Amino acid sequence: MEHITLLIGIVIVTALVFDFTNGFHDTANAMATTISTGAMKPKAAVAMSAVLNLVGAFLSVEVAKTISSGIIDEGAGIKPEVIFAGLVGAIIWNLLTWLAGLPSSSSHALLGGLIGATLASVGMGAVNGDVVIMKVLIPALAAPLVAGIAATLATRLTYRLARNADEKQTAKGYRAGQITSAALVSLAHGTNDAQKTMGVITLALISGGALGANADPPLWVITSAGVAIALGTYLGGWRIIRTMGKGLTDIRPPQGFAAQTSAAATILASSHIGFSLSTTHVCSGAVMGSGLGRKGGVVRWSTATRMFTGWAMTLPAAGGIAAISAVIADQGDWGVTVVAVLLVVISGGIYLASRREVVDHTNVNDVDPIAPEESGVVAAAMQSVAPPPAQATIPAQLSPEQADSRTAPPADGEPYAESRTQTADAADPKDAEALGAAGPQSAERSVAEEKPQRPAGLLP
Amino acid sequence: MNIDWAALGQVFGVSLLATVALVGIFTLGILGTSGADRTGTAEGGTTHAGGGSTTLARTGAYLCFAVSAAAVAFGIYVIAV
Numbered sequence: 413m414e415h416i417t418l419l420i421g422i423v424i425v426t427a428l429v430f431d432f433t434n435g436f437h438d439t440a441n442a443m444a445t446t447i448s449t450g451a452m453k454p455k456a457a458v459a460m461s462a463v464l465n466l467v468g469a470f471l472s473v474e475v476a477k478t479i480s481s482g483i484i485d486e487g488a489g490i491k492p493e494v495i496f497a498g499l500v501g502a503i504i505w506n507l508l509t510w511l512a513g514l515p516s517s518s519s520h521a522l523l524g525g526l527i528g529a530t531l532a533s534v535g536m537g538a539v540n541g542d543v544v545i546m547k548v549l550i551p552a553l554a555a556p557l558v559a560g561i562a563a564t565l566a567t568r569l570t571y572r573l574a575r576n577a578d579e580k581q582t583a584k585g586y587r588a589g590q591i592t593s594a595a596l597v598s599l600a601h602g603t604n605d606a607q608k609t610m611g612v613i614t615l616a617l618i619s620g621g622a623l624g625a626n627a628d629p630p631l632w633v634i635t636s637a638g639v640a641i642a643l644g645t646y647l648g649g650w651r652i653i654r655t656m657g658k659g660l661t662d663i664r665p666p667q668g669f670a671a672q673t674s675a676a677a678t679i680l681a682s683s684h685i686g687f688s689l690s691t692t693h694v695c696s697g698a699v700m701g702s703g704l705g706r707k708g709g710v711v712r713w714s715t716a717t718r719m720f721t722g723w724a725m726t727l728p729a730a731g732g733i734a735a736i737s738a739v740i741a742d743q744g745d746w747g748v749t750v751v752a753v754l755l756v757v758i759s760g761g762i763y764l765a766s767r768r769e770v771v772d773h774t775n776v777n778d779v780d781p782i783a784p785e786e787s788g789v790v791a792a793a794m795q796s797v798a799p800p801p802a803q804a805t806i807p808a809q810l811s812p813e814q815a816d817s818r819t820a821p822p823a824d825g826e827p828y829a830e831s832r833t834q835t836a837d838a839a840d841p842k843d844a845e846a847l848g849a850a851g852p853q854s855a856e857r858s859v860a861e862e863k864p865q866r867p868a869g870l871l872p
Numbered sequence: 873m874n875i876d877w878a879a880l881g882q883v884f885g886v887s888l889l890a891t892v893a894l895v896g897i898f899t900l901g902i903l904g905t906s907g908a909d910r911t912g913t914a915e916g917g918t919t920h921a922g923g924g925s926t927t928l929a930r931t932g933a934y935l936c937f938a939v940s941a942a943a944v945a946f947g948i949y950v951i952a953v
Contacts, residue, residue, distance in 0.1 A: 471952045546876070554880055562888045566895035573899045577906060585902030589940070596947045603951050670895050677894065678887040680950045685886065687879040 419745075420620040422752060423492050424613050426499040428640040431609035433506040434518040435465065435644020438605065440652040441515070441675070441695040442597040445668035445702075447776060448657025451587040454648070454773035460591075461598040462646035468602020469610075469638030492616050493741040493748060494529045499612070500755050501525030501734025505726060507762045513651035513659070513771075514722040517690035520548060521730040522608060528731025529738040544727075547688070552723055555678070555689040556697025563674035563698040567705025570666045586665035593672035600679050601691055602641060609637040650771040656696060658779040659715045661703025671695075671702035693723065890943070898940045904933025 442464075443457040452460070502518070502525035509516040530538050574582055610629040613636075617623040623630075629637075657663060663671065675691075675698040682689040696719060703711040737754075740747045 468951065550880070554884075558884045558887050561884075562891040565888065566891045569892055570895050570899040573896065574903060577903055581906030582902050585898070585906065589898050589902075592940075592944055596944060596951075599948065600951050666899075669898070670891070673895050673898075674887070674891040676947060677890040678883070680947050681886040681890065682883045684950050685879055685882050687876060687883045689883070 417620055419492050419496070419748060420616050420622065422748065423496045423499070423616040426496055426503070426752075426755070427609050427612045427616070428636055430499045430503050430506070430518075430522065430612075431606065431637055431640040432644035432647075433503055433510070434522075434605050434609070435462075435641040436647045436649040437506050437510055437516075437518050437644075437652060438601055438691060439645050439648045440656040441691050442594045442601060442672075443648075444653045444656035444695070445663050445671050445699060446590055446594045447653055448663050449587075449590065449665045449668040450777075451590045451665065451668065454650075454653075454776055457594075458646050458648040458773070460595065462642040464595055464598035465602035465606065465645045466638045466642035468599040468604075469606035469634060469641060471599065472603045472607070490530070490615070490619065491533070492619055494533045494738055495526070495612060495616055495619075496748065497529035497533070497738035497741050497751065498522070498525035498527075498734045500737040500751055501528055501730040501732070503755065504733050504758055504762075505730035507759055508729075509722055509726075510649050510651055511762050511766050512718075512722070513655040514719055515652050515656050515692050515696050516719070516722045516726050517552075517692045518605065519608065519690055520552070520723070520726040522612075523548060524727035524730030525734035527727070528734035531731070532735035532738040533742055548727060551687070551689045552693055555682075555693035556700065558689070558697070559674050559678040559694040560697035560701030560704070562678060563671045563701030564705040566670035566674055567667050567702045567709075570670055571706060574666065583665055586669045589669040590665065590672050593669065593676045596676040597672065597679060597691070597695070598645075600676070600683070602638065604683065604691070606634075606637045606641045609640070610634055613637065648773060650773060650776045651766070654771055654776050654779060655715065655719070656699055658777060659712060660696065660699050660719075661709060661711045663699065663702060664706065667702035667706055667709070670705065671698040674698040674701065894940060894943055897936045901933045901936030901940065904929045904936065 439458055439461055442461050443452075446452050446457050447454050451457075499522075502521040505516075505521045505524070506518055509521075527539055527544070610633050613633045614623065614627065614629040617633075618627060661667075675695045678689065678694045678698070679691055682694075696716075700711050700716060703709045737751045740754075741751045
């Protein structure tokens with residue numbers, strides 16, 4: 413401990429702050445559907461998720477040896493300043509997306525931050541571009557599709573099986589299933605994401621000489637990382653919970669159960685098989701899939717497009733902020749101080765901006781059922797700053813939908829279904845397959861469905 | 873560029889099967905327990921046949937819940953290892 417310099421100390425604190433933002437950013441993954449269907453009271457839900465995140469942090473001793481999954485050549489000697497700058501980029505991007513209520517991957521923010529800082533500080537040679545595509549882009553496209561298709565089919569199945577059952581009688585069962593699946597997601601999140609922070613702190617300690625190479629994280633690192641992520645989770649990213657639980661689609665208990673089970677199964681399968689998918693992408697995909705699976709279910713593609721845009725921007729944006737931070741931090745002690753002060757000032761500014769329209773556990777479910785768009789300054793800015801075509805894989809595919817959903821209000825059954833069928837023809841083959849599978853049937857169904865509004869009695 | 877399609881396909885297949893199977897099994901469990909209550913009240917518990925099918929449904933439902941619980945236990949095992 414006596415070897416910890418001030419710089420290493422700053423890196424550790426910053427890593428714990430990132431861990432904290434990671435916690436509240438990702439509460440939605442496990443608990444958004446549980447909260448929006450009323451399966452648990454908001455406070456109880458985040459409390460349970462926080463405890464399970466803490467437990468998850470201690471559950472596994474298998475520590476990620478490389479924090480960047482091979483994207484950055486860590487052997488080349490990554491400096492504490494670079495880690496610090498990377499963390500700053502990740503934290504600021506996490507806060508901005510939280511302000512805009514966008515679910516986005518905290519892991520991608522951390523990766524983007526580290527990549528950007530490394531590029532600025534070390535140079536192109538230290539970043540492996542192929543691995544970026546393999547570990548970031550492909551999973552970002554695959555995750556929502558995999559979880560979404562599974563959730564769509566599961567939702568259809570459960571509605572079909574329970575079509576003659578009394579909703580009041582099945583509500584308790586769905587509630588239990590939903591809470592169990594959400595608990596698994598929370599546990600997995602604590603294990604995966606708290607370990608990332610442990611990895612960062614351990615790397616900083618090793619680089620500063622306080623720990624030997626290849627050392628396991630000390631107990632205080634495990635404890636502090638677990639506590640930071642649990643506190644963040646308990647605070648609850650209510651803005652993101654609102655988007656995920658209410659903004660993407662209206663979720664009913666069977667859908668929540670199907671979506672959360674799909675998310676849990678996909679996360680566990682991917683981490684077990686070794687093709688890691690982002691928890692956030694999986695959960696968002698599962699929620700949208702469950703929206704497509706229910707008769708008369710509607711996915712708000714405008715919100716979804718905003719979210720996809722956020723995903724596409726996560727890596728470059730966090731990287732850009734981190735690169736600037738790295739250039740400043742590289743100037744020496746005063747540079748690190750300037751970056752630290754800027755981080756505090758920007759975080760404070762984002763917090764103040766969030767107070768203008770407070771979203772918390774009391775009003776998280778109070779959303780206008782037709783137009784849930786909360787248009788903050790940042791949301792507007794993010795829409796106006798369209799990503800360059802080279803990076804805009806996802807938005808480019810979805811832009812026809814965005815255009816369509818602007819002209820045809822999504823809550824209206826028939827025009828919406830038509831616009832989706834057209835889109836399915838126009839979009840790329842993979843997308844068309846996923847959409848086309850649901851398209852024509854939903855068209856008939858939404859016409860058949862007389863009352864798309866949720867009856868108030870459904871919420872227990 | 874080397875995309876691990878095999879792993880991706882595996883993730884897709886396993887996720888899809890596990891999700892659909894578990895949701896299906898658990899839904900059957902829910903139906904078994906809730907359906908049992910309904911049969912009981914509708915028939916007033918007077919006929920033997922009604923009682924028998926209720927027991928069967930309950931047993932089946934508990935079996936479904938047991939399978940689901942085993943899946944959750946396996947999930948925790950996967951997280952921990």
